[in-house]
Amino acid sequence: MSRNGSLLSLEGLSVSFFTDDGVARAVQDVSFSIKKGKTFALVGESGCGKSVTALAIMRLIPEPAGKIVGGRIKFRGRRLLELKEKQMQSVRGNRIAMIFQEPMTSLNPVYTVGEQIVEAIRLHQRKNESEAWADAIEQLRRVGITEPQQRVHEYPHQMSGGMRQRVMIAMAVSCNPSLLIADEPTTALDVTIQAQILNLLDELQKQKQMSILLITHDLGVVAERADDVAVMYASRIVETADSKLLFAEPLHPYTRGLLESLPRLGFEGRRLHTISGTVPDPLHFPSGCKFHPRCPKGCKDKRCRGVEPELREVSKGRRVACWYAAGYESEEEHK
Amino acid sequence: MSSKKTKDSEWGLSFGEMVSHEFVKNRLNVVCLIFIVFLFAATILAPLLANDKPYMIRIDGEAQFPLFKSLTPSDYSVFLAAAVGIFQLFLIRRNRRTVEPSLRSGVLWHQIAVNGVVVLVGCILIFIFVPRRLDATGYKEMAASGEASEAIFAPIPYGYARTDLASREQTPSREHWLGTDDVGSDVLCRLIHGSRISLSVGFVAVGISSIIGIFVGAILGYFGGKTDFIGMRIVEIMMAIPTFFLIITIVAFFPRSLLNIMVIIGITSWTGNARFIRAEFFKLRNQDFVHAAVSLGLPLRSILFRHMLPNGIAPVLVNATFGIAGAIFIEAALSFLGFGVAPPTPSWGQMLSLGVGVTGRFLWWLTLFPGLAIFFSVLAYNLVGEGLRDAIDPRLRKSI
Numbered sequence: 001m002s003r004n005g006s007l008l009s010l011e012g013l014s015v016s017f018f019t020d021d022g023v024a025r026a027v028q029d030v031s032f033s034i035k036k037g038k039t040f041a042l043v044g045e046s047g048c049g050k051s052v053t054a055l056a057i058m059r060l061i062p063e064p065a066g067k068i069v070g071g072r073i074k075f076r077g078r079r080l081l082e083l084k085e086k087q088m089q090s091v092r093g094n095r096i097a098m099i100f101q102e103p104m105t106s107l108n109p110v111y112t113v114g115e116q117i118v119e120a121i122r123l124h125q126r127k128n129e130s131e132a133w134a135d136a137i138e139q140l141r142r143v144g145i146t147e148p149q150q151r152v153h154e155y156p157h158q159m160s161g162g163m164r165q166r167v168m169i170a171m172a173v174s175c176n177p178s179l180l181i182a183d184e185p186t187t188a189l190d191v192t193i194q195a196q197i198l199n200l201l202d203e204l205q206k207q208k209q210m211s212i213l214l215i216t217h218d219l220g221v222v223a224e225r226a227d228d229v230a231v232m233y234a235s236r237i238v239e240t241a242d243s244k245l246l247f248a249e250p251l252h253p254y255t256r257g258l259l260e261s262l263p264r265l266g267f268e269g270r271r272l273h274t275i276s277g278t279v280p281d282p283l284h285f286p287s288g289c290k291f292h293p294r295c296p297k298g299c300k301d302k303r304c305r306g307v308e309p310e311l312r313e314v315s316k317g318r319r320v321a322c323w324y325a326a327g328y329e330s331e332e333e334h335k
Numbered sequence: 336m337s338s339k340k341t342k343d344s345e346w347g348l349s350f351g352e353m354v355s356h357e358f359v360k361n362r363l364n365v366v367c368l369i370f371i372v373f374l375f376a377a378t379i380l381a382p383l384l385a386n387d388k389p390y391m392i393r394i395d396g397e398a399q400f401p402l403f404k405s406l407t408p409s410d411y412s413v414f415l416a417a418a419v420g421i422f423q424l425f426l427i428r429r430n431r432r433t434v435e436p437s438l439r440s441g442v443l444w445h446q447i448a449v450n451g452v453v454v455l456v457g458c459i460l461i462f463i464f465v466p467r468r469l470d471a472t473g474y475k476e477m478a479a480s481g482e483a484s485e486a487i488f489a490p491i492p493y494g495y496a497r498t499d500l501a502s503r504e505q506t507p508s509r510e511h512w513l514g515t516d517d518v519g520s521d522v523l524c525r526l527i528h529g530s531r532i533s534l535s536v537g538f539v540a541v542g543i544s545s546i547i548g549i550f551v552g553a554i555l556g557y558f559g560g561k562t563d564f565i566g567m568r569i570v571e572i573m574m575a576i577p578t579f580f581l582i583i584t585i586v587a588f589f590p591r592s593l594l595n596i597m598v599i600i601g602i603t604s605w606t607g608n609a610r611f612i613r614a615e616f617f618k619l620r621n622q623d624f625v626h627a628a629v630s631l632g633l634p635l636r637s638i639l640f641r642h643m644l645p646n647g648i649a650p651v652l653v654n655a656t657f658g659i660a661g662a663i664f665i666e667a668a669l670s671f672l673g674f675g676v677a678p679p680t681p682s683w684g685q686m687l688s689l690g691v692g693v694t695g696r697f698l699w700w701l702t703l704f705p706g707l708a709i710f711f712s713v714l715a716y717n718l719v720g721e722g723l724r725d726a727i728d729p730r731l732r733k734s735i
Contacts, residue, residue: 058630062621064560093632106623110645114437119641120631133437153436171631 009033013071041226097172114152357726364722385524493521537659543601548608556616615647656720
């Protein structure tokens with residue numbers, strides 16, 4: 001897939017969880033591709049399947065309940081879903097690294113941060129103990145931790161949330177991965193720290209030429225940093241485009257709703273817009289377009305209720321799944 | 336790194352140090368720990384404390400050291416291993432002050448390796464060069480008759496295998512502090528030597544059951560699903576068998592040896608540990624740091640035993656102290672019933688059973704003293720176990 005400069009591409013990925021109450025289709029027919037050195041943002045409410053998508057790329061779906069039931073994941077020309085577990089181990093951490101949402105719990109409490117970074121470094125690189133420690137200190141310095149010589153010997157409980165997230169990032173990028181998956185990296189942090197962490201990710205991206213898959217529910221974060229955006233709703237991508245285009249002219253009513261819900265400067269004293277209703281339960285998705293019970297357009301005609309619109313290209317680089325989106329129908333007529 | 340640190344507090348406390356700080360806050364824990372240390376010392380030094388050979392005897396002006404000559408190669412090996420072990424403990428303390436934390440684990444493993452080799456080579460040399468000698472000389476008679484000009488005896492100058500029909504079934508006296516048994520052996524001497532059996536049964540059996548339990552529990556808890564379903568049914572079948580009767584049956588078939596008893600207790604008591612570890616791993620499997628470890632591409636071995644196990648070991652550690660107490664009990668019960676180690680090797684349970692004399696008389700001192708020894712060591716282990724549990728999980732104690 002390198003011919004169009006893409007590093008990772010998903011084609012029709014579907015993940016289901018087989019529970020006692022029935023089958024939960026967490027991710028359905030998700031396709032997108034991430035370009036080299038670019039940031040791709042996956043946006044959506046809690047439970048829409050964005051984290052599951054990330055876990056599927058790493059092949060970390062908790063088995064046996066969860067299962068990747070279809071689709072392909074191509075990473076640098078290799079099909080990740082067909083790799084053996086042993087081969088996958090050398091991809092994880094080395095080529096694709098991941099940062100988790102909760103920095104308070106994503107470091108092992110019984111080891112110093114240095115021991116944890118050193119283990120990751122020594123696993124993927126040929127370095128001896130003292131070289132690895134020197135490298136760990138260097139990594140900590142690079143993510144903006146002051147006095148890294150001392151900090152490297154501290155335990156996670158001695159650090160603040162922001163610092164732990166920096167340590168997580170240092171650990172993740174220590175082996176120069178070409179793709180970094182950041183699963184809501186700033187959600188658990190203070191607002192002031194959030195900006196710092198995001199700036200740090202930007203900086204590292206430039207230094208190391210990494211691609212970043214940024215998973216978030218915060219559209220404000222996306223607007224500034226992402227090159228491309230995909231909006232997910234109830235297990236499917238409903239709209240994907242270049243981030244500037246998407247913010248300038250959202251096509252899907254859900255995307256529009258999300259953008260209108262953002263607080264803005266100068267709009268004082270007015271109630272924030274909300275999208276009525278709640279996210280549907282993945283065990284009992286509504287028929288047809290999954291957004292129709294909440295759709296502000298009131299487009300609850302037969303087609304919306306009966307037939308699910310597929311993701312379709314409406315103009316160059318813009319794809320949307322809504323019967324009422326501009327250009328959606330005409331495209332069909334052309335074919 | 337250039338900056339030299341001398342105070343360990345500046346390097347922060349490790350998990351183990353935090354637990355030990357919490358542990359020593361309770362006076363009772365410390366008392367129990369000291370008791371166990373004394374028990375260990377008595378166990379290791381048993382042949383020096385209670386022996387019918389003198390440390391030194393001067394015959395015709397020539398000094399001889401019969402006690403040291405009569406010690407077996409295994410006695411010397413135990414001394415060597417204990418000495419090196421204590422040395423290693425001091426080294427660990429010293430490492431805290433002098434070695435950079437980043438190098439500490441490397442240094443520690445290096446020391447353990449060197450000391451391990453020292454012990455191994457030492458034991459081999461001991462077994463090659465220390466002769467096994469049977470010395471039946473009556474040193475005591477020589478000292479009494481004045482044949483020897485000078486003699487220094489052990490505090491308890493009796494051998495554990497001594498038979499003296501002239502002084503059998505005696506109540507405690509100045510000569511025999513805790514009395515004598517049915518063949519005239521000194522009870523205190525046999526009690527001290529018997530602690531070797533009881534303690535080694537406790538430790539080896541618990542070691543075996545912990546290792547099996549941790550391994551099985553880790554696999555079941557991590558993989559879950561079908562593996563877990565089948566595994567747990569096997570564990571349940573194991574639990575449904577009354578362990579004590581199984582042990583009696585097996586012991587009755589196999590020769591009466593200490594090793595057999597230890598192994599059998601070990602392989603019949605791992606189910607509890609497996610269930611503890613399985614439950615802990617179920618909980619840990621979905622923790623973020625485990626996901627993070629997997630996403631870093633760490634191998635399964637490291638994820639299971641380096642990252643998950645230290646976070647889930649607490650219940651097994653606590654259970655181990657209870658397990659030691661339990662194994663001492665089982666050994667005592669087996670010996671009481673006559674399935675334990677064969678005489679003249681002493682064990683506490685076997686001594687207990689001699690309380691009912693051949694003539695049907697109740698010999699209270701033969702029951703009381705081994706009984707107290709069992710009672711206090713089991714109590715000490717249980718209290719240490721409870722203290723450890725509280726120290727590892729301070730929330731538990733606050734909620735009580």
